[in-house]
Amino acid sequence: MTGAKPYLKHVAISFAVLIILCGIVFAVFALYQNEIGDQTGYLQIACFVIAVLASYVFYLLLAAKSRGEMVVWEATKQLMVSREQFKRLYEDAPVPYVKLDLKGLIHEPNKATLRFFGVLPEEIENKNFFTFHPDEDLELGKKLLQRFTLNVPINREEIRMITKSGEVRTILLTVFETRDTQTLGRMGIASIFDITEQKKLDKAKTEFVSLASHQLRTPLATMKWFMDMLLSGDIGELPDKQKEYVQKLYTVNGEMAELVDILLNVSRIEIGALVLDKKKANAVDIAESILTELSSQIARKYLIIDKRYGNALQDITTDPKLLRIVIQNLVSNSVKYTPDGGTITITFTQTGSQGQIIITDTGMGIPREQQDKIFTKLFRADNVRTQSAAQGTGLGLYLVKSIIEALGGSISFTSEEGKGSVFTITLYSL
Amino acid sequence: MDKVVKKKILVVDDDNNLNSVLVEKLTISGFDAIGAHDGEEGLAKALEIHPDLILLDIMMPKMGGMEVLDKLRKDAWGKTAKVIMLTALEDVNLVAQAMEKGSYKYIEKVQHSLGDIVKQVEAELARENK
Numbered sequence: 018m019t020g021a022k023p024y025l026k027h028v029a030i031s032f033a034v035l036i037i038l039c040g041i042v043f044a045v046f047a048l049y050q051n052e053i054g055d056q057t058g059y060l061q062i063a064c065f066v067i068a069v070l071a072s073y074v075f076y077l078l079l080a081a082k083s084r085g086e087m088v089v090w091e092a093t094k095q096l097m098v099s100r101e102q103f104k105r106l107y108e109d110a111p112v113p114y115v116k117l118d119l120k121g122l123i124h125e126p127n128k129a130t131l132r133f134f135g136v137l138p139e140e141i142e143n144k145n146f147f148t149f150h151p152d153e154d155l156e157l158g159k160k161l162l163q164r165f166t167l168n169v170p171i172n173r174e175e176i177r178m179i180t181k182s183g184e185v186r187t188i189l190l191t192v193f194e195t196r197d198t199q200t201l202g203r204m205g206i207a208s209i210f211d212i213t214e215q216k217k218l219d220k221a222k223t224e225f226v227s228l229a230s231h232q233l234r235t236p237l238a239t240m241k242w243f244m245d246m247l248l249s250g251d252i253g254e255l256p257d258k259q260k261e262y263v264q265k266l267y268t269v270n271g272e273m274a275e276l277v278d279i280l281l282n283v284s285r286i287e288i289g290a291l292v293l294d295k296k297k298a299n300a301v302d303i304a305e306s307i308l309t310e311l312s313s314q315i316a317r318k319y320l321i322i323d324k325r326y327g328n329a330l331q332d333i334t335t336d337p338k339l340l341r342i343v344i345q346n347l348v349s350n351s352v353k354y355t356p357d358g359g360t361i362t363i364t365f366t367q368t369g370s371q372g373q374i375i376i377t378d379t380g381m382g383i384p385r386e387q388q389d390k391i392f393t394k395l396f397r398a399d400n401v402r403t404q405s406a407a408q409g410t411g412l413g414l415y416l417v418k419s420i421i422e423a424l425g426g427s428i429s430f431t432s433e434e435g436k437g438s439v440f441t442i443t444l445y446s447l
Numbered sequence: 448m449d450k451v452v453k454k455k456i457l458v459v460d461d462d463n464n465l466n467s468v469l470v471e472k473l474t475i476s477g478f479d480a481i482g483a484h485d486g487e488e489g490l491a492k493a494l495e496i497h498p499d500l501i502l503l504d505i506m507m508p509k510m511g512g513m514e515v516l517d518k519l520r521k522d523a524w525g526k527t528a529k530v531i532m533l534t535a536l537e538d539v540n541l542v543a544q545a546m547e548k549g550s551y552k553y554i555e556k557v558q559h560s561l562g563d564i565v566k567q568v569e570a571e572l573a574r575e576n577k
Binding site: 227230231232234235237238239241242243245246249251252274281 | 462464465468469471472475506535536556557558560561562
């Protein structure tokens, strides 16, 4: 649409019609005034009024038409602006976009795509997008093309792409459905989200934790083995007192190794490097192995262990190593903080794919005013710090909560100081 | 154990202290234990003396344990050599890799006492004799 706005044009036309009609009325009256013999001028006024009304009706008709045209005019203008905006957005977006036809051929790659592949438009247009993969991902590329042609959604699929210079980059591929502007046939807009740097960073973080744990654990293993040599009598028997001291060193070394494990697990969680390895597991086996591990402490304190496993949680899907850390921490807390002769109850329940692990003790409990802090890092309740000889890092329950959340579960507790605590873990989709 | 039937154990670990204490313990336990202090030296010694069992650390400079195991498996003798992997930390992926390459045992150093390791060595040697 060009020129002035249509309603202005129609006002002008209607005005012109009014003038012409009035002109005709006056001319006719000027010619026939005497013949008609009308001296009053009523007829003249009536004709004039009719001429005005006629031109007004004419104007209304034109205005109605112009309003319709206006709507179309405005809509077209908006459409053009938004199309222009979309085009700019598509072409200049920092994210690589390409249009794909049903064969997977590339059309209209945007600037970011050209930068990503390091190519000119003609080097990539009409080439199959799903062939720009390193050899090991070609099969996956084929599958994705198949999904695209069958109209199965492709949403953030990780795949590696190969650029003109031969560099391999990892991307998340999403394909939206769209229509070709000319033929209206089905097409796709593929968005390429480059996660290469993120991957490198994740790898570096994981490697750091792994290296740190290696470096921290090696001297602990060395100390442990030299103490083994001293204690075993292989190089001569130690006098009793010396043996007792080396035994103490041995215990502390073991605690240190445990602490390193906890710290590493905490840092794995904090840098997001905790990898879930879900498989078939039996929580009863896990609990039993923990109880065996803690058996000497349990015996020393004459603790009663009440096992209520039922038939629950014996065939579940979870990360057994992480679940072990969780149960181990909770049971070992109960063992540490329950006075001699107390009872620790381990209850398992399961309904379908949802299960609960409940650890109840008759221990020191957690002071009410500190209960909201127990899952925070480095927190130790006042009563355990002042009344208990047991060592603690203040990391155990923080770790437990973080792991449970990573496993997709939840943890809650009730506790009364001097009476004991009940920790309940709920796990879903087992 | 009679000197003539002493089994040869090669200990490949870059940590000198760990290596020496392990060699000493194995010697005391009646084995002919020899130490190597990096992957390259370990591989060369293994191919030269054909030990009855290799205790192989995973993380080492120059050549890591996994690479040593790879190269060993390409050798006619090394194909069937008994290997126990040693590591400072357990890693599920590494366990899987080591199993694939025919190492059936995997010892996380800090979790095991020297006595445990001698038992594992004896068990692995017995498996060979079957």
